[in-house]
Amino acid sequence: MNETKIEWCDMSWNPVTGCLHKCEYCYARRIANRFKRPFEAIMFENTVEESDRLFEVDEKDVKYPYPFAFKPTFHTYRLNEPKIKTKSRTIFVCSMADLFGDWVPEEWILKVFDACKAAPQHKYLFLTKNPKRYLELEKKRLLPWEDNFWFGTSVTKPDDDFAWFREKKFHWFISMEPLLEGIDITTGSGVILPEWVIIGAETGNRKGKVVPEREWLRKIIEDCRTYNIPVFMKNSLKPIWGQRIITEYPW
Numbered sequence: 607m608n609e610t611k612i613e614w615c616d617m618s619w620n621p622v623t624g625c626l627h628k629c630e631y632c633y634a635r636r637i638a639n640r641f642k643r644p645f646e647a648i649m650f651e652n653t654v655e656e657s658d659r660l661f662e663v664d665e666k667d668v669k670y671p672y673p674f675a676f677k678p679t680f681h682t683y684r685l686n687e688p689k690i691k692t693k694s695r696t697i698f699v700c701s702m703a704d705l706f707g708d709w710v711p712e713e714w715i716l717k718v719f720d721a722c723k724a725a726p727q728h729k730y731l732f733l734t735k736n737p738k739r740y741l742e743l744e745k746k747r748l749l750p751w752e753d754n755f756w757f758g759t760s761v762t763k764p765d766d767d768f769a770w771f772r773e774k775k776f777h778w779f780i781s782m783e784p785l786l787e788g789i790d791i792t793t794g795s796g797v798i799l800p801e802w803v804i805i806g807a808e809t810g811n812r813k814g815k816v817v818p819e820r821e822w823l824r825k826i827i828e829d830c831r832t833y834n835i836p837v838f839m840k841n842s843l844k845p846i847w848g849q850r851i852i853t854e855y856p857w
C-alpha cells in the first residue's frame with residue numbers, strides 16, 4: 607500500500623495489477639512496463655496472443671513490483687496491507703488494474719472484498735470501466751453493501767457504459783478522467799444519479815492527447831449543482847478552468 611499523488615484519495619493499494627482494456631492514455635501500463643521482470647518481458651513477446659493468461663505472486667519483489675508487466679496478476683501477499691494500517695485512510699483499490707474486468711476471476715475479487723472487510727477503519731474506492739461486472743456480482747449477492755465501500759465507474763465519453771444502478775443501495779460515483787468529450791450525467795443514468803463526480807484531464811505529453819473544453823466542464827458542474835452532487839476537479843484542469851478548481855467530497 608502506497609501514499610499516492612492521486613488527489614482524491616490518501617493511498618493506493620494494488621492486490622491485483624494489470625488490465626486488458628488497452629486504453630491509449632493508460633499511465634498504469636507505462637509504470638508496470640517500467641518495473642517488470644526482464645525475463646518475463648522476453649517471454650511475453652512470444653506469447654502476445656495469450657491475453658487470457660493470469661498470474662499469481664505470493665511474495666514481495668522489491669526490484670520488480672510488476673513482474674508480469676501489465677498482465678493480470680494477483681499479488682496475494684498484499685491482501686493483509688489494509689489491516690496493518692490502523693489509521694483510517696481513503697484507499698483507491700487497484701489503481702493499477704481494472705479489478706472488475708471480465709478476465710478477473712471472481713475468486714480474486716472476493717478475496718479483495720474480504721481483505722477490505724477485515725479492515726473496516728478505511729474507506730475503499732473501487733473503479734471500473736466494466737460496470738456490468740458490478741451488476742453481475744450484485745445479482746449473485748456478492749457485491750458488498752457496506753457504508754465504507756464506494757463503487758466508481760470510469761467514463762471518458764458519452765457512449766461509455768455508466769448506467770447500471772437502479773437502486774440507491776450502494777455508494778456510487780463517476781470518474782471522468784481523462785474527459786475526452788462532453789458528457790451529460792443526467793441522461794442514461796436511470797433514476798439514480800451518482801453521489802460524487804470526479805473530473806480530470808489527461809496528463810503528460812502523449813501525441814493525440816485531448817484537452818477538455820471549458821464548456822464541457824461548465825455543463826457537468828452545472829448539472830452537479832442542480833442535483834446537489836459534490837464535484838472534485840483534478841489539478842490537471844487548472845490550465846483550462848483556472849486556479850479556483852472545485853474539490854468537494856461526499857463525506
Ligand code: SF4
Nearest residue numbers: 625627628629632703
Ligand atoms: S482501464 Fe485503466 S488501467 Fe485499464 S488500460 Fe484503461 S486506463 Fe489502463
